[in-house]
Amino acid sequence: MSQPRTIRLSPDDNVVVAVDIVQPGASAVGVTARERVVRGHKMAIAPIAEGEPVRKYGQIIGFATKAIEPGAWVHEHNTAMGDFSRDYRHAEDAKNDEILPPEMRATFEGYVRPNGKTGTRNYIGILTSVNCSASVAKFIAEGVNRSGILDDYPEIDGAVPFVHGTGCGLAAYGEGFEVLRRTQWGYATHPNLGGALMVGLGCEVFQIDRMKDEYNMVEGDHFQTMTIQATGGTKKTIQEGIERIRAMLPIAAKAKRETRPASEVTLALQCGGSDGYSGITANPALGAAVDLLVKHGGTGVLSETPEIYGAEHLLTRRAVNRSVGEKLVGRIKWWEDYTARNAGEMNNNPSPGNKAGGLTTILEKSLGAAAKGGSTTLRAVYEYAQPIKEKGFVFMDTPGYDPVGATGQVAGGCNVMCFTTGRGSAFGCKPTPSIKLATNSQVYASMTDDMDINCGDVLDGVSVQDKGKEIFDHVLRVASGAHTKSEDLGYGDLEFVPWQIGATM
Amino acid sequence: MSQPRTIRLSPDDNVVVAVDIVQPGASAVGVTARERVVRGHKMAIAPIAEGEPVRKYGQIIGFATKAIEPGAWVHEHNTAMGDFSRDYRHAEDAKNDEILPPEMRATFEGYVRPNGKTGTRNYIGILTSVNCSASVAKFIAEGVNRSGILDDYPEIDGAVPFVHGTGCGLAAYGEGFEVLRRTQWGYATHPNLGGALMVGLGCEVFQIDRMKDEYNMVEGDHFQTMTIQATGGTKKTIQEGIERIRAMLPIAAKAKRETRPASEVTLALQCGGSDGYSGITANPALGAAVDLLVKHGGTGVLSETPEIYGAEHLLTRRAVNRSVGEKLVGRIKWWEDYTARNAGEMNNNPSPGNKAGGLTTILEKSLGAAAKGGSTTLRAVYEYAQPIKEKGFVFMDTPGYDPVGATGQVAGGCNVMCFTTGRGSAFGCKPTPSIKLATNSQVYASMTDDMDINCGDVLDGVSVQDKGKEIFDHVLRVASGAHTKSEDLGYGDLEFVPWQIGATM
Ligand SMILES: [Ca+2]
Ligand SMILES: [Ca+2]
Ligand SMILES: [Ca+2]
Ligand SMILES: [Ca+2]
Ligand SMILES: [Ca+2]
Incomplete structure (x- = not known):
């Protein structure tokens, strides 16, 4: 009998996922199938006693409701979540993750900024306080x-306008305003910018001078501001803006790439247009890359709160301490309120279609998304666009919607992004390069101009760990200046989308 | 003694507004001042008995709390709103507005569309279902x-991308989705477009095929759709999109301007960056233009609900019938709920600064904004982005925030816009030309490249009615193809901002 393809996502797992249909009597990882297991579904590869955990991604996705023998199909008829969800067990599974000493860390070539942070690009940013500018x-x-004024400055990647739809018609205080202010500040001070000019209209709610005051921002060679009203209208502001940037260029161009440790990489993790393969190819492979990055001292930033909803107690167990776990729970409760007051609800339960595809519990579904974050200890939880200061694996609370989630991550300081996609996203970002990982070979082939790495070959036997290494190596190449597909296509001028919370007046 | 400048905003008014300080003994419109009236404040020009209405803009702004003699200063010490605000008196002041017979109406040169509507521009629109495209x-x-493919088509104004930040990460049903769908449909079928191509990613919440079904939209020479995922990625979609438009151009170019009555003008009324002069120069002058437009059979669309809040009972009195009045009251109540659930509140009361500037009641303040709508009967109330079908003076419920309000008005079918500004807005719009009216000569001079008409000369004696006629004539010139300042500057590719209601997930 032929050997059907299966994937074991972690050495700790007691199930494998069928890539091909597994027929009774067929053999997979040395275990003989006792019954038919269709694509995407799970087969036990070890005995699981009643009440014992079922493990996928090396993590608990449910508990056996009866004894499960090796070779058995594992699904709703023999597995359930129990009351696991009510038990956060803060920090119970926190580990002392292995971190390589500085001299053993991989390196890349980056731009060291005056504040000590490292950039992977050297753009001039043109920020806008409001849509009116x-x-x-x-x-x-x-x-x-x-x-042509950039021709003399090959070290400058270009000028990028960061335009958006808000900045006025919102309350001048409160969480909506705070989120926008953090986002703007995060971009203005991003290590991938060699200089920033912020342009406003003048009479908008988001006052540039107030932001400068609140963050103690000083204008100079790297940061300047202006308004259309004070400058005398559109034409004069354009002319003056170009002159201001012209004066910034020689300073920004002094930045040169130098060898930096991988610990200077802050990697944004995103998925968009997920499919049935996301959770078994690209996401776990990216998780393996994040485990490597963490080992080399770097930072991986998981986000997209609605997609991990229902599995937060897996992250609280991995939290470094109770305070980090409780911060995550606090954000989950905030989301429940946010959606309720907007006449919606949080619901990440497997749909009938998800279940037909092999997802048994909400834990398993959310872990498919959370797999991007790998397996190390959760070191910190950030609100949207807050500056990321901890190294290691961290979480930032953002929507799942790609441009909004990515904008928060970049504002937090991410200098490289990895974006997994199954349906085929064309997302690109500035000033942070976005590496796109296809979850299956079909979408990689059909959108080859947009995809950087094919993770579909995990289905054909490439190990998740090997794929993770390939992604990690590519992250360092891109951090050193190698272009992503979306950079070559010119994406990034329209994907700055700050999260809008609250009423538009 | 010198003659201080004052403005009488309507022949029905029993007060004038001081432009210069009026000293006791000075004469204004034949009335001798009994006391000092500072700039922006009101002086009675007729006796007002206790309990009688004080009229400005030809409308009630409050009631005398004691007898007021001609030449007296009129403010909080002798005027209050009473319990006026609780009394809608639906349709009590509805009039039979004078409408000129068709043969007497002014005309312009516009593009007649297959559905009978008239466009003032002939753009090719490239709509996007989601930020991802x-x-x-x-x-x-x-x-x-x-x-260069447009070189052969001088009748085509260019291709415009209508990009935005939403389209996914929102609920697929409910008012947020409805608002977006109406907006997209309104642009896709706008008479200022000679053709439209809608581009999506493929997996987004805002599904193009669903919109086509729900509106019975048929693809053809004027409307086509495509997705990046189905077309095979970015490069192929760009190439295919350009080819699709290339094929549309000969059809779109067949449109020729022909003489049309002013009744085919649907004029969006906006203000942004208002100042103390808005309510006494540009807004009433625009209102006079709207009265003229209505007389010629056309439509004026007042919006910006938060700015008329507190004065809705003036509009309900002008409503053509109770149902129209009640629809307005319903939207006001919706706004109270919308802001409350977003931890805000509706409050348009005069601030201490407003009062120091001469605004006595919330009616007077809101009338300063509502003055843009003139004095005719309110014929209909629309929700955001609903198609405007009634002729005459109508209201569309929108936020005050300029790009969001204007997007709703354009989606409703407005083919020309007038935008008053005191602080100096640089707003421009596509596909609808936006005429900018400066409220004072200083901002007109300092932002002359952005301003189309100076209404500051109303302070120097130009009558509101004469200014209204000048605006009306300019609206027809612009409707016929004359460029606005913002069109020449190239505005309009980034000001499409659909109202986002609800949670971003
Ligand atoms: Ca996602
Ligand atoms: Ca996402
Ligand atoms: Ca032309
Ligand atoms: Ca306004
Ligand atoms: Ca406005």
Whole structure:
């Protein structure tokens, strides 16, 4: 009998996932199937006693409701979540993750900034306080990028307008305003920018001078601001903006790439357009890459709170301490309130379609997304766009919606992004390069101009660990300046989308 | 003694507004001042008995709390709103507005569309179902606009990408989704577009095929759709998108301007960056233009609900019938709920600064904004982005925030916009040209490249009615193809901002 393909996602797992249909009598990882296991479903590879945990991704996805023998199909008829969900067990599974000493860490070539942070790109950012200055920012960027004045500065990646739809018609205090302010500050001070000019209209709610005051921002060679009203209208502001950037260029161009440890990488983890393969190919492979990055002293940033909803107690167990775990639980409760007051609800339960595809519990479904974060200790939990200061595996609370989630991660300081996609996302980002990981070979082939790495070959036998190593190596190449597909395509001018919370007045 | 400048905003008014300080003994409109009236404040020009209405803009702004003699200063010490606010008196002041017979109406040169509507521009729109296709839409537009393929089509104004930050991460049902769907449909079928291509990613919540079904939209020479996932990625979608538009151009170019009555003008009324002059110069002058437009059979669309809050009972009195009045009251109540559930509140009361500037009651303050709508009967109330079908003066419920409010108005079918500004807005819009009206001569001079008309000369004696006629004539010129300042500057690619209601997931 032929050997059907299966995937064992972690050495700790007591189940494998069928890639091909497993027929009774067929052999998979040395275990003989006792019954038919269709694609995407699980087969036990060890005896699991009643009440014992079922493990996938090296983590608990449920408990056996009766004794399960090796070779048995594992699904709702013999597995359930129990009352696991009510038990956070803060920090119970926190580990002393292995971190390599500095001299053994992998390296990349990055831009060291005056504040000690390392950039992977060297853009000039043109920030906007409000939609009312969006066109002017675009015209300034076009003026800089098309005038030839950058020709003398090969070390500068270009001028990027960060335009958006908000900045006025919102309350001047409260969480909606705070989120926008953190986002703007995070971009203005991002290590991937060699300089930043912030342009406003003048009369908007988001006052540039107030932001400068609140963050003690000082204008100078790297950061300047202006408003259309004070400068005398559109034409004068464009002209003056181009002149201001022209004066910044020689300073920004002094930045040179130098060898830096992988611990200077802060990697944003994203998925968008997920499919049935996301949780068994690209996401676990990215998780393996994050485990490597953490071992080399770096930081991986898991986000997309709605997608880990229902599995938060797996992250609380991995939390370094109770306070980090409780911060996560606090954000989950915030989301329950946020959706309820907007006439919605949080619900990440497996749908009938999910169940038909082999997902048994909400834990298993959420772990498919959380697998991007690997297996190390959760070191910190951040709110949207807060500056990321801890090394290791951390969480930032964001929506799952790609441009909004990614904007929060970049504002937090992420200098590289890995983005898994099954349906085929075309997402690109500035100033942070986004590496796109296809979950299956079909989407990799059909959107080859957009995809950086094919993780579909995990289905054909490439190990999750080997794929993780490939991703880790590519992250360092991209951090050193190698272009992603979306950079070559020119993405990134329209994907800055700060999270809007609250009423638009 | 010198003659201080004052403004009488309507022949029905029993007060004038001081432009210069009026000293005791000075004469204004034939009335001798009994006391000092500072700039922006009101002086009685007729006796007002206790309990009688004080009229400004031809409308009630409050009631005399004691007898007021001609020449007296009118403010909080002798005027209050009473319990006026609790009394809607639906349709009590509805009038039979004078409408000119068709043969006497002014005309302009517009594009008659197959559905009978008239456009004032002839753009090709590239709509996006989601932020994930924003860059591709931009690249297609750049490909069309810069390739030279438009050179053979002087009747086509160019390709415009309508990009935005939403379309996924929102609930697939409910008011947030409805608002987005109406907005997209309104743009796709806008008379200022000669053709429209809608580009999606493929897996987003806002499904293009669902929209087509729900609106019975048929693809053809004027409307086509595509997704990046089905087309095979970014490069192929750009190439295919340019080809699709290339095929649309000969059809779109067949549109020729022909003489149309002013009744085909649907005028969006906006204000942004208001100042102390807005309510006495540009807004009433625009209101006079709207009265003229209504007389010629056309439509004026007042919006910005938060700015008329507290004065809704003035509009309900002008409503054509109780049902229209009650629809307005319903939207006001919706806003109270919307802001409350977002931890905010509706409050348009005059601030201490407003009062120091001469605004006595919330009616007077809100009337300063509502003055843009003129004095005719309120014929209909629309929700955001609903198609505007009634002629005459109508209201559309939108936020006050300029790009969001304007997007709703354009989606409703507005084919020209008038935008008053005191602080100096640089707003521009596509596909609807936006005429900017400065409220004072200083901002007109300092932002002359952005301002189309100076209404500051109303302070120097130009009558509100004459200014209204000037605006009305300019609206028709612009409707016929004359460029606005913001069109010449290139605004409009980034100001499409659909109202986002609800949680971002
Ligand atoms: Ca996702
Ligand atoms: Ca996402
Ligand atoms: Ca033309
Ligand atoms: Ca306004
Ligand atoms: Ca406005």
